[in-house]
Amino acid sequence: MTINEQRFSEKIENELFLCKNCIKDNKLKTFFEESILNKKTCSFCNKKNQKCLDIYEQLSFYNLISAVIRYHYSEDTYNSHWGGDSIFQIFTRENHILNTINMHQNKYFEYAIEALTIRIEDNHGVWIFLGNYEDGTRGCYFDSIKDSRSTRISKLENILLKENYFLHEEEIKSILTSYNDSIVSTLDVNSTFYRARIGYEKKAIIKKNFPKGKKYRYIPYKGKKISAPDSYLVNGGRLNRTGVSFLYLATNKETAINEVRPDPGHIVSIGKFKSLKPLKIIDFDKIFVNLSQNEESLKSFRFLNHIDQLFSHPITQNERHLYIITQFFADIFRKIGFDAIKFTSSVGNGQNLLVFNPNNFTYMKSKENRTYKIDNIRYSIHPLKN
Structure with a gap:
């Protein structure tokens, strides 16, 4: 490790900033729009005076980015136990979540990705690995959230092609209003x-x-x-x-x-x-x-x-x-x-x-x-x- 690499690595051990330009996923963008941003040097693209979010100990951010990983990818894509790569590997190439092309301007960006990956894997609010079932067998989120489907709506899709839609309005109204705020x-x-x-x-x-x-x-x-x-x-x-x-x-x-x-x-x-x-x-x-x-x-x-x-x-x-x-x-x-x-x-x-x-x-x-x-x-x- 060179002296500059060591300095960058030591720096992100105590702080980690992510700017809006390094975000690709619309859900993360929505989170950023509602967060307090300060002008900092982005740890990922290394551009100065960028509107950045301090993500060093942002639990809500790590819950969200873990959920976003689950939204776009099935676990067998990023879990080597199931033949996939790793989250680190996904983030260092073109992906659905972060604008890696923007980050490649910073020759040390992989250190920031590594720090981000460690915090994601240590987060327990939203799991990225299903882990083991009670009988000891290994579980896996084989479907991404994006590709998951509701059994109730799947049945409703078939019904609406055969029956008048207004016969089922009250049922769906009741479900949607239950989500409240x-x-x-x-x-x-x-x-x-x-x-x-x-x-x-x-x-x-x-x-x-x-x-x-x-x-x-x-x-x-x-x-x-x-x-x-x-x-x-x-x-x-x-x-x-x-x-x-x-x-x-x-x-x-x-x-x-x-x-x-x-x-x-x-x-x-x-x-x-x-x-x-x-x-x-x-x-x-x-x-x-x-x-x-x-x-x-x-x-x-x-x-x-x-x-x-x-x-x-x-x-x-x-x-x-x-x-x-x-x-x-x-x-x-x-x-x-x-x-x-x-x-x-x-x-x-x-x-x-x-x-x-x-x-x-x-x-x-x-x-x-x-x-x-x-x-x-x-x-x-x-x-x-x-």
């Missing part, structure tokens, strides 16, 4: 989101001889033309029934564009919107943070996670009948008093926001209201078990 979040007034629409208002010539032809600028849809459509124009969607106009938004431009599924060559308009008053919302990332502080409460997240996965699961054209299920849950949340639903996007790194009353948001003037051309689309693949 764990599922309630507030979206502040003037919170900003984005909306995309394929196409543009008009095309204007800006240069006639560029260099041997014309150069155009594309003027984006604005105001009502990029807001929620009139109800008579609305077909049934992921969360809205036919003839019901909700406002679909996203937390960033990239996610908004991905959600409208453009093809290469399409021109897409982006509009920025802001909330006009505080709204009572369902935020699945915030729910996860609330329920991740001990093993017992984390188990109860399985039911809510299944709903989030239904909302975000990509549905092909020949599977649109499955909208019956997602529309059902959206109706329930609306009927028990929520103004909007914030849920995971399956096609972007941000989140989606479904607003029941479009009048709670307004289109705002912004330099970000512009058009984008889609150059290409990239697909990510992984092999399935035969």
